Amino acid sequence: MTRDTTRPTWLAWTVMAVACAGVVVVAWACATAWGAVLHGHPAYAVLLGLTTIGCALALRRSLHPPETRARWRRVLDVAGVVAGIGWLAATAWLRPFTAVEPALAAMASDADVTVTETATHVDLVPAGEPSGTAVLFQPGAKVEARAYAAVLRPLAEAGHTVVIVKQPLGVGFLAAGATADAREAHPEADRWVLGGHSLGGVVAAAETNDDRGVVAAAETDDDVDPGGSRAGEPGPPVVGLLLYASYPAGDLSASLTAEVASISGSRDGLSTTADIDASRANLPVDSTFTVVEGAVHADFADYGPQPGDGTPTLPRDDARNQISEASVRFVDGLGD
Known part of the structure; x- marks a missing residue:
């Protein structure tokens, strides 16, 4: 040689x-x-x-x-x-966007909400008796899970358990099994809302649609456990889809049975108003669309500015409050 x-x-x-x-x-x-x-x-x-x-x-x-x-x-x-x-x-x-205030302060437990953190998720659990509706939330690409604590904490204060997924490498599609893990960790919840920001919303929409088949199969299978699930499969249904500055990757208008709330910002430079408007045809006709005037992509969490985003004309605290209020209103309504 x-x-x-x-x-x-x-x-x-x-x-x-x-x-x-x-x-x-x-x-x-x-x-x-x-x-x-x-x-x-x-x-x-x-x-x-x-x-x-x-x-x-x-x-x-x-x-x-x-x-x-x-x-x-x-x-x-x-x-x-x-x-x-x-x-x-x-x-x-892949360097992640790091959580900043007030999200970090919202990570502290108090008399109303108990916050726990593991290697794969952050849980915000009501201190009192939780409602039957829980929320599983997928962050946007590369956004740290803690960044959503402030905007989602009002849901926990309203009585709903919230699970924020920590995604491998900050990519929602790599968080396989998060929904099943959340159901197993919170058996007290008898119905779920899947939510997500940006790419996380795309993942949540796909999982909500896929879950429809699981629930339908469980309802017709004789091998059902007392909690409502087939042997080896989760049972509590997904009844809601909560989209933050996001939209589904395909047409779910005919197949999706869960109720949908889309919350977006009018100044978003990444999920633009044109994108959100176009998504209406891919979601059920009774979906609710809320546009926060003056808000941008990065207003849906606390991680600082994001490259490619628009210029906000609304104070961040005001945008966060409007997003939280719309979220609580939607999830509260699912329990009616």
């Missing part, structure tokens, strides 16, 4: 540069989003750890290369550099 006695200088420097860039990316993510890294789903923290280890190994290999190198090893080095650049780009892009 042909061997080279030297390693190309350009390749050695490139590997070292990519490894150093990886260290910078990890340091930047931790410095700018430490709260989200610490309190988010552990998947991103693991990603940062793997990135650090990979960069350390690459630096060591660059500083102490073997004396002779087969030509095929050089090809692997080049492929590794390309893969490493892609890995670092994904790691940087």
